[in-house]
Amino acid sequence: MPTRPKPTSPLTVAILALPESGTMAPYGLHEILGEAGRGPKALRPLNPVLVAAETRTHATGSGLSVTPQQGLAGGLADIVVVCDIHLDPGLSPAGRWRREIAWVRRHIEAEALVCSACSGAVLLAEAGLLDGTEAASHWIMADLFRDHYPKVTFRPERILCDSGRAGRLITTGGATSWQDLALYLIGRFCGAEEATRIARLFLIGDRGHGQLPFASMARPRQHGNAAIADVQTWLADNYAAPNPVAAMVARSGMAERTFKRQFKAATGYAPVDYVQAMRIEEAKQMLETGPDAIEDIAVAVGYGDPTFFRKLFRRRVGVTPAQYRQRNRLRTLG
Structure with missing residues (x-):
């Protein structure tokens, strides 16, 4: 890289x-x-x-x-x-x-x-x-x-x-x-x-873990691409849908390669990375605010395989879903 x-x-x-x-x-x-x-x-x-x-x-x-x-x-x-x-x-x-x-x-x-x-x-x-x-x-x-x-x-x-x-x-x-x-x-x-x-x-933050659970996705850039903006708006309510990238391509009316190129230029993310980031952000909020089982959260944000969800979460956030939940519960109580 x-x-x-x-x-x-x-x-x-x-x-x-x-x-x-x-x-x-x-x-x-x-x-x-x-x-x-x-x-x-x-x-x-x-x-x-x-x-x-x-x-x-x-x-x-x-x-x-x-x-x-x-x-x-x-x-x-x-x-x-x-x-x-x-x-x-x-x-x-x-x-x-x-x-x-x-x-x-x-x-x-x-x-x-x-x-x-x-x-x-x-x-x-x-x-x-x-x-x-x-x-x-x-x-x-x-x-x-x-x-x-x-x-x-x-x-x-x-x-x-x-x-x-x-x-x-x-x-x-x-x-x-x-x-x-x-x-x-x-x-x-x-x-x-x-x-x-x-x-x-x-001596602040998550000192026991190398990466920081609070480090969220970089927020969408301001851009003038109306087709990509429309897809982003759609995805905000449909990120858990199956095959969201294919649906985004279809909604844009572009050829797949053109869509992926324009999406990356407008947002700074490849479409699949953008979807994953949105799903993980929603999962973090659910872990912070509710008692739902991690398996149920995985399904709710679009991952039918809880094992894959745990691996993806740890890769992007730096801790497991369970560790993230524990950290935020302790921090809220404090």
């Missing part, structure tokens, strides 16, 4: 600290992401920058202080992370964070990757970015989402959730989910080997 050239310029990660944020996520993300890219197998480095609407040092609820490095008037970042938000019970989020929301919207319009850590999803919901999507956040925010953001499907059991825009809007749940988000970003942009190195260095 040919090696990918290592880019020379780092990706800028703007870590947005709000007046209601704590110190753990902003400084923890800054330290971990700042280390990413230094390993010998890293695909590229990351450049974290602590950002806030006001650049002066401000105290947090914990009694410690946050000192931003940059205000909101700087250039656009490649990646944005909205840190946790602490709201006293009964306080409404309505009308808050207008400058920060406008700043986040500028990044969304520029197709940056926008993420939230823990209760930072509240800002994204207040911005209207999560309407009609699923979102993870701290479980304590369930009532707030129900009362203020009824258009958002709140998923408190999720650690990391793709909240739409072709994988460019990511929410996470739990007070320490910023660690999972950091490893996800490193795995996505710096490579699995670098994410493994960082996980071992900071």
Whole structure:
């Protein structure tokens, strides 16, 4: 397999600290992401920058202080992370964070990757970015989402959730989910080997397994191929169908070789790899959220042979389905 050239310029990660944020996520993300890219197998480095609407040092609820490095008037970042938000019970989020929301919207319009850590999803919901999507956040925010953001499907059991825009809007749940988000970003942009190195260095993530179960498929690229986009939409609801690649070819109206070439060019995946990735992602969600037997999950996502499913799952995720389930149960309980 040919090696990918290592880019020379780092990706800028703007870590947005709000007046209601704590110190753990902003400084923890800054330290971990700042280390990413230094390993010998890293695909590229990351450049974290602590950002806030006001650049002066401000105290947090914990009694410690946050000192931003940059205000909101700087250039656009490649990646944005909205840190946790602490709201006293009964306080409404309505009308808050207008400058920060406008700043986040500028990044969304520029197709940056926008993420939230823990209760930072509240800002994204207040911005209207999560309407009609699923979102993870701290479980304590369930009532707030129900009362203020009824258009958002709140998923408190999720650690990391793709909240739409072709994988460019990511929410996470739990007070320490910023660690999972950091490893996800490193795995996505710096490579699995670098994410493994960082996980071992900071003693976070799946230290007992070489590869990282949270490293999900690269999300579909934005492209202008209408026929391929139609097939992708169809597959989202039919990935468990028998012989899905043949059905995709037929639906596209193209010759098989033409379809496979155009599909790879548009998505970055060969059709069979794309199908497998979607099936495994669904299996991961079922393992995280339900008690179904692994054999039943295999059938539900399109694999009649549980042995083949287990082998494929381990190859793509790095652990067995049973290990993945155990890890996520323990993490959710924690």
